[in-house]
Amino acid sequence: xxxxxxxxxxxxxxxxxxxxxxxxxxxxxxxxxxxxxxxxxxxxxxxxxxxxxxxxxxxxxxxxxxxxxxxxxxxxxxxxxxxxxxxxxxxxxxxxxxxxxxxxxxxxxxxxxxxxxxxxxxxxxxxxxxxxxxxxxxxxxxxxxxxxxxxxxxxxxxxxxxxxxxxxxxxxxxxxxxxxxxxxxxxxxxxxxxxxxxxxxxxxxxxxxxxxxxxxxxxxxxxxxxxxxxxxxxxxxxxxxxxxxxxxxxxxxxxxxxxxxxxxxxxxxxxxxxxxxxxxxxxxxxxxxxxxxxxxxxxxxxxxxxxxxxxxxxxxxxxxxxxxxxxx
Numbered sequence: 557x558x559x560x561x562x563x564x565x566x567x568x569x570x571x572x573x574x575x576x577x578x579x580x581x582x583x584x585x586x587x588x589x590x591x592x593x594x595x596x597x598x599x600x601x602x603x604x605x606x607x608x609x610x611x612x613x614x615x616x617x618x619x620x621x622x623x624x625x626x627x628x629x630x631x632x633x634x635x636x637x638x639x640x641x642x643x644x645x646x647x648x649x650x651x652x653x654x655x656x657x658x659x660x661x662x663x664x665x666x667x668x669x670x671x672x673x674x675x676x677x678x679x680x681x682x683x684x685x686x687x688x689x690x691x692x693x694x695x696x697x698x699x700x701x702x703x704x705x706x707x708x709x710x711x712x713x714x715x716x717x718x719x720x721x722x723x724x725x726x727x728x729x730x731x732x733x734x735x736x737x738x739x740x741x742x743x744x745x746x747x748x749x750x751x752x753x754x755x756x757x758x759x760x761x762x763x764x765x766x767x768x769x770x771x772x773x774x775x776x777x778x779x780x781x782x783x784x785x786x787x788x789x790x791x792x793x794x795x796x797x798x799x800x801x802x803x804x805x806x807x808x809x810x811x812x813x814x815x816x817x818x819x820x821x822x823x824x825x826x827x828x829x830x831x832x833x834x835x836x837x838x839x840x841x842x843x844x845x846x847x848x849x850x851x852x853x854x855x856x857x858x859x860x861x862x863x864x865x866x867x868x869x870x871x872x873x874x875x876x877x878x879x880x881x882x883x884x
Contacts, residue, residue, distance in 0.1 A: 559661060561688065561859060563882045568688060568861060572658060576640075580655065580663050580688070590615055590638070593631055594665025595652035596623035596731060601631075615641060619651025619763050623731060626759055647678035648839050649732030650765060656682050662853060663688040666862075668838070669845050672703050673739045674765055687855035688882070692840045693818055694860065694868025700818065700842040706835050707740055710814060713833055714744060717812050718787040725802070725811040727831075730793040732839050733816060735760050735767060738791055742768050748776045750792035750801075784809045797830030818842070843868075850877060 560571040567582030577588040581600040585591060593616040594600055601624055614634050616624075621634045636643060643653040646667040654664045662684045671677040710726075717724050726741065728734045734753045741747075747770055749757060754772040761767050773790065776782050794815050795802050805811045813831045818838025820826065826834040841849060850858055850872060858879040860869040865883040872879035 559686070561661075561686070561882070563861070568663065568882065570657065570661060570663075572661075574640075574658075578655075578657065581665060585612065588612060590641075592616070592655045592663070593620055593624070594646070594654065594663075595649055596620045596627060596629070597649070597666070597729075598627065598629070600665065601627075601629045613638070615643065615655065617643060617651040617653050620653070622763065623651060623756070623759060626755060627731070644680055644682065645678055647675055649675075650735070650760060650763060656684070660684055661686045661688065662855075664690055664849065666690050666692070666839070667841055667849065669841055669848060670703065672837075672839070673736050675736060675839075681849055681852035683852075683854045685855060686857045686859070687850060687853045688859045688861060689846065689849060689868075690840070690862045691846065691860040691865040691868035691881075692863035693838065693842050694846055694864035694871070696843050696871070698818065698821060698843045700821065700836050700838060703837070706816075706837050710741065710835055713812070713814060714741070714789065718744075721785050721787055723782070723784070723786075723788045723790070723809050723811045724814060725790050725792055725805055726814045726816070727792050727794040728816040728837070729839075731756055733837070734791055734793065735765065736839070737816060737837075738767055738770070739765075741789065744789045746771075746781070746788045748773055748782070748788060748790040750790065752793060753791055782809055794829075847872075847875075 559573050562569050568580035570578045578590045579588045580592045581594050591612050591614040614631050616634050621631045624631050640658045642656040644656050646652045646654045648666040648668050656662050662682045669678045714724050728737045730753050749770045751772050751774050757767050814833040815831045816835045816837040820834035821836045858877050859882050861882045865881040869879040869881040
């Protein structure tokens with residue numbers, strides 16, 4: 557039998573020609589032989605019911621299992637290798653993997669092919685018959701600036717703030733983006749970290765990504781280490797400027813906010829988020845990089861999933877690829 561691929565219960569269902577059934581990043585676990593979890597972002601994890609024992613083998617990297625657990629997701633029966641299946645580094649966050657199935661099907665999960673700080677560029681794109689690719693930024697307007705340009709622009713803003721005596725709040729997604737920002741801007745002092753990111757930073761260091769020592773936000777406030785008139789930098793999760801935490805930091809310390817996201821390439825993003833500055837930095841491929849992955853795979857059939865899946869499939873068909881969206 558030929559393999560079958562379809563969107564099922566918020567995840568991708570694959571049935572191979574040998575009748576193996578695999579769920580890729582499911583939100584809900586149903587009957588299958590294997591589950592694959594690509595990385596530890598919550599939109600790719602499944603929450604089991606209280607006291608539920610999941611007996612199905614789960615393919616995931618060690619890093620994904622450990623980071624998921626600290627976030628409240630206990631991935632059970634984890635294995636990182638099985639005959640016919642190969643985990644492929646996708647450069648999205650620490651531990652992120654794609655799944656190569658019998659050298660025929662490659663599921664990217666979330667993927668980035670550009671080098672960013674301690675995250676190396678991903679060059680190992682398998683040659684396959686069938687590619688299942690994320691399409692988060694699968695529209696032509698999402699072409700990102702170079703990392704060096706983003707770093708230079710951000711350092712300039714921070715330098716100007718320090719000259720004026722203004723503290724700075726830099727913000728990014730708490731797992732992956734935040735650790736990258738911490739590494740890219742570690743030369744600034746003093747450098748404080750939001751409590752939720754502080755816990756993840758410790759895990760990253762234990763897993764081999766050594767991040768410099770820092771002081772968490774609660775300790776800094778309780779010990780009066782933060783000042784309105786002396787500059788400092790703090791890393792926090794990406795939040796709207798109207799959030800309780802950001803309003804507190806604005807009112808008490810006069811922080812200047814800088815948010816990092818791939819979505820910030822849209823002109824209205826800064827105003828929607830109510831931030832002082834936004835920088836375009838993503839842990840996903842941009843539009844051109846997604847096309848690069850498709851070409852490198854040499855796939856005869858391409859399925860798109862997540863984000864602009866319909867639009868990206870349409871673009872690929874216009875380029876001559878046999879592409880289909882898996883979005884319902």
